[in-house]
Amino acid sequence: MMGQRSSGQGRLFYAFDLDAHVPENHLLRGIDRCLDLSDLRTQLADHYSSTGRPSIDPELMIRMLIVGYSYGIRSERRLCEEVHLNLGYRWFCRLGLEDAVPDHSTFSKNRHGRFRESGIFRWVFDEVVRRCMAAGLVKAEGFAVDASIIAADANKQRSVPGTDRIDWSSPALSTRAVREYLEGLDGEALAEAMPKRLSLTDPQSSWTAALGGPAFFAYSTNYLIDTAHGVIMDVEATPAHRTAEVESTKAMVERVEARFAITPERLIGDMAYGNAPMLAWMVDEKEIEPHVPVWDKTQRQDGTLSSTDFQWDDDANEYRCPEGHSLRIERRPFKKARTHITKLNSIIYRSSQHDCQHCPRKMQCCPKTPIRKIARSIHEHARDVARRIRTTPEYARSRRLRKKVEMLFAHLKRILKVTRLRLRGLSGASDEFTLAATAQNLRRLAMLTHGPPSRRIATPA
Template sequence: MQGHKQFTDKVVVHFRLSERVPRHNLYRRLDEVLDLRFLYPETQVLYSHTGQPALDPVVFFKLLLVGRLENIASDRRLLAHCALRLDILLFLGYELDEELPWHSTISRTRQLYPTALFEHLFDRVFHLCVAQGLVAGDTQAIDSAPVKANASLDSLCEKQAAAPLVLTVAGQPAPASTLPTAALLSAPAHQLRREAARKAKHGSEPGALGGKRPHARLVSNKTHYSPSDPEARISIKPGKARALNYLCSLAVDPAKGVISHIQADLADSHDSLHLPGLIERLQARLTANEVPLREVVADTSYANGFNYAFLEQRGLTAWIPASKLYKPTIEGFTYLPDVNAYYCPAGKLLPFRNYGSTPDGSWQKNYRADYKDCSRCPLKARCVPKTAQRKITRTAFDAPYLRAWQRQHSRQGQHMRRVRQGTVEPALGQLLPHYGLRRVGTKGQAGAHKTMLLAAAAYNLRKLLKHRVTQPRSMALVLQPDLLSAFSSPFWLA
């Protein structure tokens, strides 16, 4: 007979939430693994001893972890989602008839808690991964990716020329908090004039951006800022549209793909500039967990002489491919270390002139020939046809750079390149689209850093819950010698 289900919206009296959630549920197993009671003493100083009870810090961080695990970045959507899930309510410690916190309470609490508290949570999760044998630590792969900021390019404002220094009656500079916002978000007048001239030049060229699209704006971080998030930076990645972003820099352990470090950086700077600070914090975390760090793997964007020398000074082997523009030797020129100069094919010296800085945060040595020597040289048409004199630029850390170049072309260097591709790139491929990092929902670099720490902690927790400690079959046979003899008996072979 055909069945017809009748629904009656009745009040259930005998109901226990723990009986409705199975034991193998993700959040039940997570609650057994993760102990967040350390948050109570660390957040006690942030609250007054009087007044209404605030949001439980354990509940707050559980909510944020649920948002990362469920790939929900909005606080409103997160609370609406949690109200419909029995397992999440049990994980948070809420009954069916209890109201969840208001979304503005979560936002205010996120701003109240310092960044160090979020880093402590990440350290706790990372320590659990180390204790379960998920981290080898001797090799770390480093990479970065842009993450969209919570700001739009349509709302950019032009920077004003920097105002003269405001002095108080005592003759001292006024504090930054008393200055208007336009004075803080300003740029030097000469920089604005240079950018305005560049914009006019591009607009007047036939077929240029301004010529074909008169309504298009030439914007840059030097002349524009976002009023809603002044720390967001305009950046562009090949194959993607220009946007206001933050830079997500992270380190991944190749053993099981656990994230060992993550940080939010400004998106308009070179990746190589962030390597020294990242290595210092990463090495401190690994040392605290008694895990030695010996090798660092990264791509070419982190390659410069300063980073190679920095890693060697800390006793680390850098598996970072050298730039394609780097040449171990210059054809036709001989370096004379005694006089710190180059000897050209015409028999003239190119002495050392001065040091210079590079945009990627390194230093370079400039060698330049004398003007008279090059003007009378018969090889000028072949050597320097478009300039007045021959110039040679070399990195100030040539010896570490040469050693890195030699490692890159070895068999081990090719292997480490594949290690990086199979370690950090899959982590970024999962972390950004599946853990709420398509767009940072907070404002400022500190808020972006908190969001990335929570996403990495959720990523590591999922790795931890998937890990199963299994014993090899040989161990079971050793523990049961009678079973081993049974396998080798003639009856078993028959």
């Protein structure tokens, strides 16, 4: 018999348990078990007035943002609509059926105000990392570092060549991102800043074509991860150019050391992190094994002898050519000692013209110059350490583990939908990257500790 829903008068009272309508295996249940915001109000106490009308609960806004970044809801207006409609989102945000959802404008006021001033997003990220450490997901044996480019909220139409003079006092340019840019520059630096193109809406972003396609304005998100379970130990926002990305690694490693008392045994990266100063910092200052390819352009492509064809004698502080002749810093003593260090932090070793003049290999060694010169970095010993590590089985394993950070970037862009920033300025990029990394760590922590039995790990007692 065909059933028919009764069209009579509706019930006056309903018994509705919101918790019963959220499945036990729901992702937000796992995240809720891993998230502890009990100290949030203490962290924000100095940024709220003790009098006046009560504000929106900051924990509610943080939980809503975590929902947005966990499920790729990039628009705050749409996030408010989804939390209003979705029972699971309401349950996670501690909202009842009749509780009102904050207006989307509330997020803008708090993000650019007390949230940014207090550094609360970084505090939440650090608390999640500590939870990952307590769950045994961080081994501190190996860290991997890499950067990924994210498009900024800027386009070419609102930009000028870097050589153009700009009237920054114009009312049309009095935006938050422009003020942040100008506050970070003094008069001399402002005059010297000559990028190829400069965005008038987000001048801290970089004009880049690093991905091989058309150039665009962008920032880089830099991840430092523990390779055991892919936990993001730190995240840093930088302009999209290689120098800033490499320097951010030092800041992240030192910040992890200061906040969590952890220094990795080895650091894994690609060739961008294999320059001589970076390797020296790892080997000499931090005593970290550099599992990084050496940035080396000494190999010649014209068939002549490269510097690797010369033998280095550390005791004599000289090179020996294949014919046995020496290449030295100086051929005669000077009354005043000289460092011989060039502006590029290298030392030039030169052969004797007398030796090269009658050498049978001269055309193979230095056909266009009377003598042979070899520039040796002052950090060459660190480069040699990296070269030795490259021949070990551990290095081959590190190459495979490095893919974990690349997988996190793929997850960031494809699942969390962070392909273009919504906030402007370096501080806006930092807020977005920190929240996205927090969501990724929470998802991983929830899956590995409260997910399916096959994927759970043993939690230390």
